[in-house]
Amino acid sequence: MTDSADGTPRRGTCRACGGTTAQFLDLGRQPLSDRFLTEDQLADEFFFHLAVGVCAGCTMVQLMEEVPREEMFHQDYPYHSSGSSVMQKHFADTARHLLEHEATGPDPFVVEIGCNDGVMLRTVHEAGVRHLGFEPSGGVADVARGHGVRVVTEFFEESTARRVRETDGPADVIFAANTICHIPYLDSILRGVDALLAPDGVFVFEDPYLGDILDKTSFDQIYDEHFFFFSARSVQALAARFGFALVDVERLPVHGGEVRYTIARAGARQPAERVAALIGEEDARGVADRSRLDRFAADVEGIRTDLLALLNSLKAEGKRVVAYGATAKSATVTNFCGIGPDLVSWVCDTTPAKQGRLTPGTHIPVRTPDAFTPDAVDYALLFAWNHADEIMAKEQEFRRAGGQWILYVPRVHVTS
CATH class of the missing domain: 3.40.50.150 (Vaccinia Virus protein VP39)
Known part of the structure; x- marks a missing residue:
């Protein structure tokens, strides 16, 4: 994936050693990942360009653009x-x-x-x-x-x-x-x-x-x-x-x-x-190695294609799809893939500071966990996949009622 008119990778300066970084992945326009919004805050939402490069000298992989730290870490930072x-x-x-x-x-x-x-x-x-x-x-x-x-x-x-x-x-x-x-x-x-x-x-x-x-x-x-x-x-x-x-x-x-x-x-x-x-x-x-990083970028594109195809298919079938876990990392997925309330109705999360708000960028409503009931959900897109064992063990009733989990790591797949 490239970001320059002639097809060569965009370059920058390594923040670790001062060497030269070359971009290998472009995830596009992204919001602050932990800025969950109320309706009256949508007009002033902050966005930046999310792209990743590697330093030819020290091999440090890093973002190509820095977001000011005060924008991310502040009095209302919601992660616990x-x-x-x-x-x-x-x-x-x-x-x-x-x-x-x-x-x-x-x-x-x-x-x-x-x-x-x-x-x-x-x-x-x-x-x-x-x-x-x-x-x-x-x-x-x-x-x-x-x-x-x-x-x-x-x-x-x-x-x-x-x-x-x-x-x-x-x-x-x-x-x-x-x-x-x-x-x-x-x-x-x-x-x-x-x-x-x-x-x-x-x-x-x-x-x-x-x-x-x-x-x-x-x-x-x-x-x-x-x-x-x-x-x-x-x-x-x-x-x-x-x-x-x-x-x-x-x-x-x-x-x-x-x-x-x-x-x-x-x-x-x-x-x-x-x-x-x-x-x-x-x-x-x-x-x-650049070849390995380019292969990773191609795999990311494949996940986007497969995930959107699945969600659009479920929408066409009239299935009720929600998400589980309003994680910071889910902002990357939803904004890179273009997943909004038309494909995922809402996302449940245990964090009070996120509940009743809208997800960054794509503005999916965040609800309390008690909304996650088998009669309200057919498929759950698991954003908090790193806690899959803990979550699935807790949501046994969803599984027994025939509910299905959608995961996208390491590939797009559905499991009960």
């Missing part, structure tokens, strides 16, 4: 990390692991970048360990404070990290989940980590994994909030530019496939064998 029981357990387990293996000194200090509603730091707080969460979205930060978590409503960057170092001392652990990939200004983040991290401390972050996105054709992982799409090789190169080393990687099943990266100061730790193993696997599979 603790909304899933699976993720609650994941973050509690993560906190316990960090406390047992990293924050082991006499007075450890744990910092989280983008702590959201405090789902991870609650366990740290309950253990009586000093901690601090950075969370620029005021609403979810207030929820974290309600659970006793210490939070500052600021963006983490070099200046704020230095201030914390002066008042609280060095951090033994700096953690982030589904946050670092959101941040285009990685230079300030890494300089902040350098300023705040103890000499033997670790910076641990987990984000969607490029390898899984390619394998599953999960193109809906690409939206305004996800600026970078990390691989082990690109993270290793990023760390080295700031005097750090990638010392461990761990594949995670959450959110459709992630990797947890552990970074330490160069020379402070011996890298685990699985770092080289994952990088070798990426090289063998050509994860950042």
Whole structure:
């Protein structure tokens, strides 16, 4: 897919190393993925161009256009990390692991970048360990404070990290989940980590994994909030530019496939064998090769074609089709495919801040989960596919009544 008159890929500057990026996927005009609207807000809706490129130098895959951070993360940001029981357990387990293996000194200090509603730091707080969460979205930060978590409503960057170092001392652990990939200004983040991290401390972050996105054709992982799409090789190169080393990687099943990266100061730790193993696997599979990325782009086009054909067929048959999960990533699917209320009547979601509003861009009404009853739905398009097991186990009555689920990862298919 190209974006220039002569058919060559559009080019830009890599936000990780300053090299040259070449576009390989164009997902078109897109709204803010988490901006659920009321009727009177539709006229002022913000849109941008969503396209993805790869750096020829450091292999970092990234968006070609940056959305201002204040547009995305603000007082009314609606996503709550603790909304899933699976993720609650994941973050509690993560906190316990960090406390047992990293924050082991006499007075450890744990910092989280983008702590959201405090789902991870609650366990740290309950253990009586000093901690601090950075969370620029005021609403979810207030929820974290309600659970006793210490939070500052600021963006983490070099200046704020230095201030914390002066008042609280060095951090033994700096953690982030589904946050670092959101941040285009990685230079300030890494300089902040350098300023705040103890000499033997670790910076641990987990984000969607490029390898899984390619394998599953999960193109809906690409939206305004996800600026970078990390691989082990690109993270290793990023760390080295700031005097750090990638010392461990761990594949995670959450959110459709992630990797947890552990970074330490160069020379402070011996890298685990699985770092080289994952990088070798990426090289063998050509994860950042242009041919592989072009094949991914073609697969995305195929999903759009197949999904629209299915939805139009069901509409012609008079079937009642709704969606399940008003996720941020569903904005990419609906706007790229052109799926509006004519094809999907409404979407149900458990988040109160989204209910009674309209989805970004395509303006599908969001309803409460009690609207999802077998007599009201024939087919459910599962936007929250990364929570499929949890959702389908909860909605057994829908299945028993003959209801069908529509999924589009890794391909368009229907299942009961």
